[in-house]
Amino acid sequence: MTLRLLALFHFFTLTLFTFSSCLDDDSMELSDDYLGTFEACWQTLDQRYCYFTEKHIDWDAIHDTYLPYAKDSVENTVQLLSLLDAMLDHLEDGHVNVYAPFNTTRYSSWYDDYPTNYDANLVQQYYLGKNYWTASGMQYGRFGRDSVAYIRYSSFDNAIGPTNLDFVLAALHGSNGLIIDVRSNGGGSLSNVPTLAERFCTGKTLYAYISHKTGKGHDDFSSPEPLYLEPAEPGRISWDASTYPVVILANRHSYSATNNFVQAMLALDGTLTTDSLGQQYPKMIKMCGDRTGGGSGMPFESVLPNGWPIRFSACPMLDKDRHSTEYGIDPSPGLKVDMDSTTMIEDHKDDIIEAARRYIIEHTRAERCEPKDDDDPQNTDD
Amino acid sequence: MKFLSFIIIALLPALAHAQFRPIASSVELHLGTASVRNTYLAPLLYEGQDLSIGYERARDWRTAPWSSLQTLVGQFTMGEDKGAHSESWSGRLRYRYAAHYNCVLAFNDDIKFGVGPYAGTEVGFDYNLKMASGNNPATARLVANAGFSALTTYKYSMRDHHGVLNLLVQAPLLGYALMPEYGASYYESFLLSNTSNQHHFTSLHNLQDLDVRLTTDFNLSRNSAAGALRLGVGYHIETMAINGIHTRFSSIEAIMGWTFRSIPYSNISKTVRACEIIE
Numbered sequence: 001m002t003l004r005l006l007a008l009f010h011f012f013t014l015t016l017f018t019f020s021s022c023l024d025d026d027s028m029e030l031s032d033d034y035l036g037t038f039e040a041c042w043q044t045l046d047q048r049y050c051y052f053t054e055k056h057i058d059w060d061a062i063h064d065t066y067l068p069y070a071k072d073s074v075e076n077t078v079q080l081l082s083l084l085d086a087m088l089d090h091l092e093d094g095h096v097n098v099y100a101p102f103n104t105t106r107y108s109s110w111y112d113d114y115p116t117n118y119d120a121n122l123v124q125q126y127y128l129g130k131n132y133w134t135a136s137g138m139q140y141g142r143f144g145r146d147s148v149a150y151i152r153y154s155s156f157d158n159a160i161g162p163t164n165l166d167f168v169l170a171a172l173h174g175s176n177g178l179i180i181d182v183r184s185n186g187g188g189s190l191s192n193v194p195t196l197a198e199r200f201c202t203g204k205t206l207y208a209y210i211s212h213k214t215g216k217g218h219d220d221f222s223s224p225e226p227l228y229l230e231p232a233e234p235g236r237i238s239w240d241a242s243t244y245p246v247v248i249l250a251n252r253h254s255y256s257a258t259n260n261f262v263q264a265m266l267a268l269d270g271t272l273t274t275d276s277l278g279q280q281y282p283k284m285i286k287m288c289g290d291r292t293g294g295g296s297g298m299p300f301e302s303v304l305p306n307g308w309p310i311r312f313s314a315c316p317m318l319d320k321d322r323h324s325t326e327y328g329i330d331p332s333p334g335l336k337v338d339m340d341s342t343t344m345i346e347d348h349k350d351d352i353i354e355a356a357r358r359y360i361i362e363h364t365r366a367e368r369c370e371p372k373d374d375d376d377p378q379n380t381d382d
Numbered sequence: 383m384k385f386l387s388f389i390i391i392a393l394l395p396a397l398a399h400a401q402f403r404p405i406a407s408s409v410e411l412h413l414g415t416a417s418v419r420n421t422y423l424a425p426l427l428y429e430g431q432d433l434s435i436g437y438e439r440a441r442d443w444r445t446a447p448w449s450s451l452q453t454l455v456g457q458f459t460m461g462e463d464k465g466a467h468s469e470s471w472s473g474r475l476r477y478r479y480a481a482h483y484n485c486v487l488a489f490n491d492d493i494k495f496g497v498g499p500y501a502g503t504e505v506g507f508d509y510n511l512k513m514a515s516g517n518n519p520a521t522a523r524l525v526a527n528a529g530f531s532a533l534t535t536y537k538y539s540m541r542d543h544h545g546v547l548n549l550l551v552q553a554p555l556l557g558y559a560l561m562p563e564y565g566a567s568y569y570e571s572f573l574l575s576n577t578s579n580q581h582h583f584t585s586l587h588n589l590q591d592l593d594v595r596l597t598t599d600f601n602l603s604r605n606s607a608a609g610a611l612r613l614g615v616g617y618h619i620e621t622m623a624i625n626g627i628h629t630r631f632s633s634i635e636a637i638m639g640w641t642f643r644s645i646p647y648s649n650i651s652k653t654v655r656a657c658e659i660i661e
């Protein structure tokens with residue numbers, strides 16, 4: 001009996017030993033030569049990129065177009081990267097990059113082909129001036145002439161500390177309205193989006209959906225998962241957008257997490273705030289400037305056989321109406337504004353900031369705030 | 383008191399094994415090579431060095447001929463892809479409890495064969511250094527399973543020094559694994575609490591695991607109470623295919639450690655109480 005058990009046990013062990021690597025998948029581990037790297041790049045995107053169907057891209061045809069060059073024409077890594085750059089341009093996606101030690105492939109037509117609509121020197125010299133304050137990556141102050149508050153947030157990579165944000169909003173309290181300038185903010189950490197947006201939220205509000213791939217097929221996606229904004233935790237300083245309007249400034253270079261932030265804020269527009277007397281008023285949250293650059297696909301990364309990292313859009317995000325914002329979000333009606341170079345150079349005026357200020361002054365329900373004293377450290381202009 | 387101490391010391395060798403169920407514990411250091419692949423991160427196989435620390439504890443049950451064997455292993459690997467272009471780190475912490483039904487071969491009572499079930503759990507991570515600045519640089523691992531465990535021991539002696547040769551083989555048959563969906567992000571899992579289709583039943587169709595260890599405990603002195611030097615080799619391979627994600631973790635290691643026997647304090651207390659009655 002014992003011997004039989006021993007024999008059975010050894011047979012079982014040998015069987016497992018033989019077949020224990022069957023579940024491993026080395027089919028995508030291609031060679032690290034130029035052709036193998038090209039194939040791995042194409043294959044990674046074929047299985048994990050999320051916008052083929054939405055963008056009507058025939059990825060198989062693109063493979064067939066570029067394969068001959070990968071086989072016969074590429075002679076060094078510079079040419080390989082150029083070939084990959086040309087192939088990836090068909091995706092028209094700022095979130096698709098291959099990182100070589102000497103260069104990075106990129107698609108920038110989503111902002112290169114459009115007016116810049118932002119001049120950092122103009123804002124710094126004639127709006128922020130020297131008296132602005134800065135916290136958590138935000139530069140902020142108040143325009144003395146019309147008491148409109150202004151926050152410049154240049155990157156969602158800058159972590160927003162809740163206590164820092166309390167101080168920022170408390171310092172700007174008493175203004176007629178608030179401008180949040182996220183022009184040329186290329187994105188960053190998605191977790192900073194609700195951290196900032198929740199300060200304008202008074203009730204649970206649906207603002208987006210997110211899904212992910214469930215398989216290698218171009219249309220293998222999970223059911224969209226709703227994303228909600230909820231009010232900041234008790235004790236945190238919030239901004240009453242039903243009384244003091246908020247205008248977000250954006251341009252074509254407002255991308256990725258910034259696009260998501262604009263989407264979240266616009267979802268709050270029109271939602272009701274109840275005041276201390278029980279009266280309800282709609283929030284006034286608008287976007288002024290140019291259409292955003294889009295980039296609503298959360299990017300993932302992988303590694304090609306030659307060690308080059310590759311980044312690609314993997315998880316598509318939709319707005320609250322389940323529409324894609326991959327190609328951007330339009331400004332609020334009546335607030336599509338392009339900067340005029342003459343105004344910039346001769347009058348030192350930023351047309352987009354000026355349009356936002358006019359909107360705030362026309363719509364604020366605050367008791368009209370008098371211009372602040374020159375001694376007020378929050379005054380940044382005039 | 384002196385007389386009591388004398389009784390305890392005199393009784394211990396005679397009673398240690400049969401009546402007081404001594405514990406055989408081993409502390410081990412493993413060094414070797416490992417191969418890791420996790421297609422959630424990248425499709426490449428990363429091969430490199432492996433360092434592990436292990437603890438093993440064996441004890442007979444009160445109900446003969448059953449015995450238990452517990453193993454706890456903490457493993458860390460650092461590997462590169464085959465072109466040495468990128469680096470990956472992995473960590474595993476594995477605990478198993480096996481119960482063996484033991485029998486001795488009729489023609490040679492130096493060979494003991496134990497077989498029975500085991501239950502265990504494993505947690506770990508895989509981290510790709512090339513993807514450190516992205517949204518998916520690492521992935522976590524959680525597995526719990528039950529399976530088949532067999533331990534063959536052979537007692538031998540060399541020039542008045544005694545030793546034991548151990549062959550341990552373990553393989554899971556069914557269990558549970560936590561695995562994200564093919565393209566799901568940890569942002570969605572943790573911040574949005576969307577964990578749909580992440581909890582999976584595992585069996586041989588989607589998880590294959592084999593753990594083989596051949597060790598010898600060799601008494602360096604004639605006094606077995608002094609402990610024994612443990613030397614050996616270990617081989618572990620585990621592959622998994624769930625949600626279109628394929629993982630592989632395999633290692634070959636040299637094992638070095640020390641095995642010592644101890645008697646639980648509760649058993650010593652029983653001796654003391656027995657002696658009091660005698661007095």
